[in-house]
Amino acid sequence: MKTLIAFSTTHGCTEKTSQELKEYFDGEVELINLKSDRNPKLEKFNRVIIGGSIHAGQVQKRVKEFCSKNINELKLKELGLFICCMEPGETGQKQLLDAYPEELHQVAKSVAVFGGEFDFEKMNFLEKIVVKKVAKVKKTTSKVDHEAIRIFSKRMDKVFNPFLFLV
Numbered sequence: 001m002k003t004l005i006a007f008s009t010t011h012g013c014t015e016k017t018s019q020e021l022k023e024y025f026d027g028e029v030e031l032i033n034l035k036s037d038r039n040p041k042l043e044k045f046n047r048v049i050i051g052g053s054i055h056a057g058q059v060q061k062r063v064k065e066f067c068s069k070n071i072n073e074l075k076l077k078e079l080g081l082f083i084c085c086m087e088p089g090e091t092g093q094k095q096l097l098d099a100y101p102e103e104l105h106q107v108a109k110s111v112a113v114f115g116g117e118f119d120f121e122k123m124n125f126l127e128k129i130v131v132k133k134v135a136k137v138k139k140t141t142s143k144v145d146h147e148a149i150r151i152f153s154k155r156m157d158k159v160f161n162p163f164l165f166l167v
């Protein structure tokens, strides 16, 4: 099984969670930052996992472009979709739904919100002001959901056995 994890990150959290996810998989796993490689060759992978993060309600444009440009090929893969974000509950789930095309949600084997972090070391002046004002957070905070990453990996590895319906 060859796996591609194609991600986009603004402050590094989605890269870190992609690396954490990678550790769960056997076989060859390639991590690609869509910022440095917008057109990874998909034909060599059986499994493709896409990750992006939410800023002002939206996933990165390059994640959207990657999905729409490759939608037909992606539908034929074992597909996983995730986002990093700080909004919990329904808002987080809505952002996840909006981040990827409906057609990909329908065929994805695993879909999840991995939580996120506010990293004040990486934010610019304006971002710090926005986060302090809107989220009322004043220092670096991590809410990465490590359990969600583990469960996501288990779902990706689950083998569908049609004969189980017969017993």
Ligand SMILES: Cc1cc2nc3c(=O)[nH]c(=O)nc-3n(C[C@H](O)[C@H](O)[C@H](O)COP(=O)(O)O)c2cc1C
Binding pocket: 008, 009, 010, 011, 012, 013, 014, 015, 052, 053, 054, 055, 056, 057, 058, 084, 085, 086, 087, 088, 092, 095, 115, 116, 117, 118, 119, 123, 127, 130, 131
């Ligand atoms: C300026 C700014 C805006 C953000 N907007 C949202 C948002 O609309 N919804 C949300 O759930 N999280 C929001 N976040 C939190 C990010 O999704 C979180 O920091 C995430 O871990 C970023 O991942 P990255 O480091 O891979 O870019 C925002 C963070 C920043 C700094």
